[in-house]
Amino acid sequence: MALEEAWAWLDAKPRLPLAHLPTRLEPLDRLSQELGGPRIWCKRDDCTGLATGGNKTRKLEYLLADARRAGASTVVTFGGVQSNHARQTAAACAKAGFDCHLVLSRVVDWRHPAYERCGNVQLDRLLGAKVHLFDADQTADGALALIQELANGEGAPYVIPTGGSNAVGALGYARAALELAVQCEEHFALTDVFHATASAGTQSGLLLGFGAAEAAVRVHGVQVYSPDRASFAATISGMVAEARGEDAPGRPLEDDDIRIEQGYLGDGYGIPTAAGLEAVGLVARLEGLLLDPVYSGKAMSGLIDQIATGALRDRSDVVFLHTGGSASLPAYDDVLGAP
């Protein structure tokens, strides 16, 4: 009943269908056996369909519907050089018929030549986006100048924040939460979801969806971007409250609902960790499944660690939300390529 009300609330929001949904929920039997903990189920949001997929596609369904409604013909968004969000935005814009400008910033101190040529940034260009590359300290000025120039020319662009993370984009993950709740019903009681968290839209959306459906699910955001817990939690609270608006069913977010798993970030965003690289290799060899060193590999290293330390001892099943990211693998050729 609560689930139906949550669906009805979400279905009333404008959405531009872009993703292959529902994504599959698959058991990772060989990995689960190797780790000796609960059965791990993989929610395959790496297979959302557009140009190698990933979690941003679900957000873009709502964001581009909003861009259409605003009457924009051009979209601007932001990210690091190897931003999966930028690549998925480029693909979504190609499909939906928007001009796409990507403001990419050299925020990651990774100087291998493949980093600025291969992986996501190569695909951005192939997908027809205009790529504007800036040093980190030049990015804000560069972005302002670009937005001004576009506004003076073809009309105000629709500006999507980094990661597509705002109250509109988060609706995509509220939808994912409901989708997952339905899928789990036939297999097991859904208690825990692990995923990489960075710009907070995915985690906010999941919390929004489970809250709306009154489903008591622990959402473990494995932090891969920021070491600052307090400001990250505040971002989530704000985004969920705004997205709930006046009319959402279910229960509002409480501070205790926000679980941020620290300790797996390493030296910083985009810098691989030994445990993350190990997780990428392990899952590839045991499951034929591609993770990445920036997001999903670090998230998996968090799940592996929590199983090893016994934190999930009393759980029978846990869900790993695979948010994508394998498009960046060629950019990390120097740590993942042939010996």
Ligand SMILES: *Cc1c(COP(=O)(O)O)cnc(C)c1O
């Ligand atoms: C963007 C991204 C994330 C993080 O999602 P947020 O909504 O930004 O927190 C996780 N994994 C991958 C592969 C991503 O591209």
